[in-house]
Amino acid sequence: MKENQKLPEIVVSSGSMKINKTGSWRNLRPEIDYSKCIRCMICWKFCPDACIKINKEGIKLAPRENLKKEPAPEIDYDYCKGCGICAEECPAKCIAMLKEKK
Amino acid sequence: MKKLLIGNHAVSYGAMLSRAEVIAAYPITPQTQVVEELAELCASGKLKAQFIKVESEHSAMSACIGAAQAGARAFTATSSQGLALMHEVLHWAANARLPIVMANINRAMAPGWNIWADHIDSLAQRDTGWMQFYAETNQEVLDTIIIAYKVCERVLLPAMINLDAFFLSHTAQSVEIPEQDMVDEFLPPYNPEIKLDPDDPRAFGGLLPPKYYMEMRCKLHSAHRNALKIIEEEEKNFFKIFKRKYGLVDEFYTKDAQIIIVTSSTITSTAREFVMRERKKGRKLGLLKVRVFRPFPFEKIRGALKNCEKLVVIDRNISYGNAGIFATEIKSALYGFRNVPVFGFVAGLGGRDVQLEDIEGMVDFARKKNFSKDEIWWGLKK
């Protein structure tokens, strides 16, 4: 087959983002202090890279007893670029942007 | 069922019968009723679609792009300045090969503010990679939306259905509304092979270096060329079910015509009436309506113009510094094929009426002259 015919009609990856861990671009690293996190999920909503996951089991560290079983945000460091939007938007101001060690 | 429908509502019914799943639109005169009707159809549950309210036309098209990329049938409608605001993402929709269908109510560009019929808005988007249809009647508007989805989803291109402001958008005509089950038979659900899917993550529209960029653009171009064939195929399928057909072009008494008038959109109906009158007097006049402008139906146009002696092309647009756009393109279709004088008339800009007497005047002009180097501005104040 000719090379041109082998090319797809659409500009699309074959799922290479699974291997291409773009989190390595990060200079600043967001870290959530779960002892202050009120589980509002605003960070999840704002992350432009969709790399804040929802931990449905909950996380034991929480400011109040009833929040321990609530779904909690978890940052996927494989893809987080460290833009800091989550930290800016967090109403509890419990996301710290720390210098990434490389 | 027959119903009296204004063009705007014919658009809404077309989208509803096509079972559009995501509709994102921003209101603009004279398209507003399209959005109103669609919002109502969604609210009443008659149309099971996600109606996304957006803050601009750029966002409307962006929302349609996201929806189509996720495998939904997306629809929007706009006009004039709104279409111009979409420009950047129009390229995106076509380059991403998304089968979005949009109605554009042809309206002039400002300043000075003018909300009336003029084709400059859609013609200025000629090179974005969208297919372009120009409708003559409200029935054609409704039917073309359904046909367009079928074609778009086969060739992976977006399509723009153009209708004249007020002459169609706000004029009620008798329209046969197809039965839903018949439309379903013609247009099955859209189910693309590759789509945005969290369970099968892919990056869409990524970096395309010089090594591959040209190939992808040539594929888009080939899809357009191929669409000519697919449009004809699907019009045949449509005819089998609904007994209505339109064609890439519409030929009216062209076979033995000495002079052929070339039109698009609603001016066609007036020209048709004029041709009939002339024929009764034994005058060999013909009419060619260009319905599909992109892809440009070169072969059909050459076939229709193979015998005539002169051409009168009526353009409701002007490409500043050049001439009327249809006239220019018709000339390019004739290059190396036939050398016939083309009289390009610029007429009806900003909704100025083009009446029987105007068309009579243009044809008279062409009869008396052998050649016209420049375009002729018809009806300009002396």
Ligand code: SF4
């Ligand atoms: S720093 Fe940016 S990319 Fe990383 S989790 Fe926060 S919002 Fe997302």
Ligand code: SF4
């Ligand atoms: S925005 Fe802040 S408080 Fe809200 S869930 Fe995210 S980290 Fe917790």
